[in-house]
Amino acid sequence: MALEPFGNEPFLDFRNPEELARTRAAVAGVQANLGQEYPLRIGGRALSGPRLFESSDPGVPSTVVGRVHMASAEQASLAVAAAQEAFAGWSRVSAWERAALLLRGADVLRQRRRELLGWLAYEVGKNWDQSDGEIAEAIDHFEWNARQLLAWSSGKEIQPLASEINQYRYLPLGVGVVISPWNFPSTLPLGMAIAAIAAGNTVVLKPAEEASVIAHQLYGVFEEAGLPSGVLNLVPGYGPEVGDALVRHPDVQFVAFVGSRAVGTAIHARAAGLVPGQKQLKRIMTEMGGKNATIVTSAADVGWAVREIVASAIGYQGQKCSATSRLILVDDVHDGLLEQLLGEIDRVASSSGPAAENWGYGPLISAAARQKVEGFVAMAPRWGKVLREGARSGEGHWLAPTVVDDVPVDCPIAQEEIFGPFLSVLRARTLEHAVELANQVDYALTGAVFSRDPKEIDFARDNFLVGNLYLNRSSTGAMAGVHPFGGYKLSGTGPKVGSPDYLGFFLQAQAITQKVRLPRSR
């Protein structure tokens, strides 16, 4: 028996009037359901938390998207206990049954994708195009991991030895914690949780506060697909309280985290310690931020480069870990490219409006996120020539893009992750110089180079040190299976999501040897 080969989920075509009408109806359905209350989901039960969090629309902050019960640290422990209880059963479910469940999950998500798109638009201000790309990737995670788990379930070939049967196989680890950020609120928690569950583990999911309602929609997908109670437990909560309690818990075997560098490095340190009662060191995955550079040389197709740079710098308002936040221009191309770039940025940013109506440019996630970016906007004149200055507008957390030219490599706006619509432009003498500048940051997540010269492309391939290098295309938009994603240096610890290696993080290897030709006893 075999599954048909993996293929990426096609995107919805909003130019098709029927699709447009279907999606509009689904988004209107979501609008009619805003403001509901969401309890914790532990061991299949719905429980109240000690506090309610009002998740709001970043474009219209007076609109409450949902009232979410936030767990206490004690309830986080309860969730770990529920996951531990469920592990005994789930870890023994056959690989085929687990794969079948994931495929059902993919089908449920396909049916609900327009509705989920509406939740993304309302809760995190992501427009239809961006949301649909993300949800297609989430469907891919179900399909990809169904195939991956079958491949891993038969173990790996090892060297045969006469007189023995030797087996090399993989076992689940136990209870894992998944902690996710708000900016890819469906594909990131799902990517981690699906892989963990596919491997036979059970999971406690602590989503980002800002995307808690979406996390409940994802829980609903697993529930409808028939996942047994307790295999996935959902405990929205405050990071320093609930996240921290989960990370330190002695019965947690692994922590899969995606988020900021500050939180990721702290989690790495905390999860590494032993606490009383702990029987095993935790396995830790921390995928963190970026300060991604795009390089353009005089051998580039400038028109194409401009479109791709703008999409990656201000698509979803620059709130992507993979967003281009440094543009390194080789001297000859500098003036001509910048002129076109500013025109394109102005065009995209002027198409600003509610994400639920699919406008191109939306709000930032929160007042705090906007204030953080504004802090960098305020310091920008000290570090370069400000070509566009991000200004506020409207009721929500809107902020126009900022572009700063002639930025030195070692200043804060060229070194720190700003995580918003802010582009620092650096000048380089040659491609070699540009790559040297690009590598001069602590991060190594994504990078892009635009050039039609094969020698330049080869040089970039060999010298530009990032987890995902894109040649002649934007630094954003990874597809599962096709572009395995993840960074190194202070951007991440390595296992790339959507890769053939990813499931290995959630499994432990076992070697079994059976002697079959026993020496004759005398």
Ligand code: NAD
């Ligand atoms: P964040 O680090 O503030 O929060 C991430 C998660 O950690 C949230 O669920 C939060 O509640 C939790 N948390 C906070 N404090 C905690 C603590 N003390 N202990 C345990 N958990 C805690 O990040 P964010 O603002 O939600 O997301 C944006 C960041 O995520 C950016 O830095 C971005 O680059 C990064 N990111 C990285 C990737 C990647 O694949 N490398 C992908 C998307 C986003």
